Amino acid sequence: MLDRAPRRSRFITFEGGEGVGKSTQVKRLIAALGRREIPAIRTREPGGTPNAEAVRAFILQGRSEQWGPGAEAVLFAAARLDHVNHLIAPNLKSGRWVISDRFSDSTRAYQGLTGGVDVKLIDALEVLALNGNKPDLTIVLDMDPEIAFRRVLERETEASLAQTGDRFEKEDLDWHKRLREAFLAIARNNADRCVVIPANQAEDALEQEIWDVLLRRFAELTERSA
Numbered sequence: 001m002l003d004r005a006p007r008r009s010r011f012i013t014f015e016g017g018e019g020v021g022k023s024t025q026v027k028r029l030i031a032a033l034g035r036r037e038i039p040a041i042r043t044r045e046p047g048g049t050p051n052a053e054a055v056r057a058f059i060l061q062g063r064s065e066q067w068g069p070g071a072e073a074v075l076f077a078a079a080r081l082d083h084v085n086h087l088i089a090p091n092l093k094s095g096r097w098v099i100s101d102r103f104s105d106s107t108r109a110y111q112g113l114t115g116g117v118d119v120k121l122i123d124a125l126e127v128l129a130l131n132g133n134k135p136d137l138t139i140v141l142d143m144d145p146e147i148a149f150r151r152v153l154e155r156e157t158e159a160s161l162a163q164t165g166d167r168f169e170k171e172d173l174d175w176h177k178r179l180r181e182a183f184l185a186i187a188r189n190n191a192d193r194c195v196v197i198p199a200n201q202a203e204d205a206l207e208q209e210i211w212d213v214l215l216r217r218f219a220e221l222t223e224r225s226a
Contacts (some may be wrong), residue, residue: 009092010218011133013103015186016141017179018171019151020199021206025141026101028207029214033097036221040097041087045079045106049086052079069115076107077125084133092133104130105138105186105194113182114175137217139210140187141199145176148199152176 012029014022026042033040046056055075058064064072080103091098104126112122171179187194195213199206215221 008220009095010097010137011088011092011100011135012097012214013100013105013135013138014141015102015105015109015138015194016183016199017143017145017148017176019148020141020143021203022101022141024203025139025206025210026099028203029099029210032207032211033099038097038221039095040099041091042099042101043083043087044101045083045103046076047079048083048088048100051082055079069111069117070121072115073107073111073117073122073125076111077129080104080107080129081131084129084131089131089133100135103135103138105140105183108186109179109182113185114178135193137214138187138190138194139213140183140194140196141206142180142184142196143199145173145180148180149173149176 014026016022023044026044030040030042045052046059047053055078059072059075064075088098088100107125108122111117112119184196187196197206197209197213201209
């Protein structure tokens with residue numbers, strides 16, 4: 001019997017507004033890949049490496065807010081460059097799948113389309129930070145902002161904000177609505193890469209819908225399960 005050709009690694013990102021359940025589905029996808037003996041790592045942005053985590057803490061605690069969204073876009077790009085060079089690219093090269101909770105589309109949505117940073121600056125920072133490492137697939141989890149906003153408020157009530165210091169979760173409902181439209185616009189403009197999935201459904205059903213998308217996109221998953 002001939003050995004199968006080695007399967008390529010895949011880079012998958014999850015995007016969407018606050019409170020849509022990205023982190024939960026990233027964990028579930030990592031577990032699903034593990035059950036199929038597909039090597040994969042989970043990461044997040046901002047963060048993923050010690051230097052990027054330091055930038056994450058600085059921004060999400062609100063310490064950069066006074067500098068404006070342009071400066072924040074630069075900080076995110078610096079963190080992303082370190083993340084790509086020291087975690088994402090090496091793991092992809094070694095054959096592992098990389099699943100990231102947020103990536104460069106979040107900068108476009110938060111600082112670009114919502115924050116008003118010039119698209120030329122966003123484009124330039126993205127070219128620098130990605131260094132050719134673009135996602136193979138981006139799952140955009142979409143939810144009515146009023147529902148997502150209630151989720152954020154519930155987390156706030158449970159005092160999780162005191163632990164994470166996430167200043168973006170503290171924005172008002174109108175801001176969350178603009179953010180949702182920003183992600184939907186990104187998905188429309190990148191239909192070859194992005195898939196929008198309604199997030200207001202049971203976690204198991206959402207996990208299955210995400211897996212069905214992967215089966216359609218990546219033939220090697222069907223071959224592996226055959």
